[in-house]
Amino acid sequence: MKNYLILAAGLAFAAPAATAQSTASATGAAAAPISAGQRKAAEELLAATDSEKNLSATIDRMLSAQLEQNPGMKAVEPEMRAYLTKYxxxxxxxxxxxxxxxxxxTEKELRELTKxxxxxxxxxxxxxMPExxxxxxxxxxxxxxxxxxxxxxxxxxxLKSQPPGAVK
Known part of the structure; x- marks a missing residue:
């Protein structure tokens, strides 16, 4: 189970820009609505960067690596795949x-990145990039x-310099 949690944590960090996402959600800032143009530009950028294909390949690589390091987890591979597919x-x-x-x-920056x-x-x-x-x-x-x-x-x-019980 511990190894599965490590895999899940690793996958979370493997997703593109996961750090920025966790920073934004950690601040609790309300997401401002995005314009239709900005949405379209973001979708075009994600398509241009092959995000769908890369995410799928990253999940497969990480799952394979986890199973290679922990062959005993091979028995639960279908459940792990189903979970990863779901989330x-x-x-x-x-x-x-x-x-x-x-x-x-910005919409302009998204278009420049796509170009x-x-x-x-x-x-x-x-x-x-994956390599x-x-x-x-x-x-x-x-x-x-x-x-x-x-x-x-x-x-x-x-720890030696701390009074007993000070560090939990």
């Missing part, structure tokens, strides 16, 4: 993503593992 698939997330992009970018992603460099960016993100995550994980003893030592020293 993380493009049809279930599209409206939230449209709202997110429309909140973060960029339709260029050869923009198309290359889209195809390379770059995965490589960046590996770099970060490696760096964290290399320096984990430093964090562990700092935490241990802090």
């Amino acid at each position: 993380m698939s493009w049809p279930s997330m599209k409206e939230d993503m449209v709202q997110l992009y429309a909140r973060e970018f 960029f992603y339709q260029t050869p460099t923009g198309r290359k960016t889209i195809t390379k 770059l993100m995965a490589a960046g995550m590996e770099i970060g994980q490696k760096r964290m593992q290399e320096h984990l003893p430093e964090l562990q030592q700092a935490i241990a020293e802090k």
Whole structure:
């Protein structure tokens, strides 16, 4: 179950612009209505960036990686897939993503981004991004593992200096 929760958390962060979405919802700010033009521009950007295909591929990659790391979870793969399809698939997330992009970018900016992603460099960016993100995550994980003893030592020293029961 713990590994399943890790997978779900990972998938949440894998979605495009998930950080901006969580920041907006964490502030509790009411979403301002978006114009029809802004909605259309956001939908066009998401189509130009192959968001539906990329989200599906990301979910498949992450689920496969999770099952490879935890072969015992293979028995619950159908349930995991059904859950992810229900809550993380493009049809279930599209409206939230449209709202997110429309909140973060003006209609003009959305159109400019769409133009960029339709260029050869923009198309290359889209195809390379998953590989770059995965490589960046590996770099970060490696760096964290290399320096984990430093964090562990700092935490241990802090805990030693705290009165008993102060840290929960």
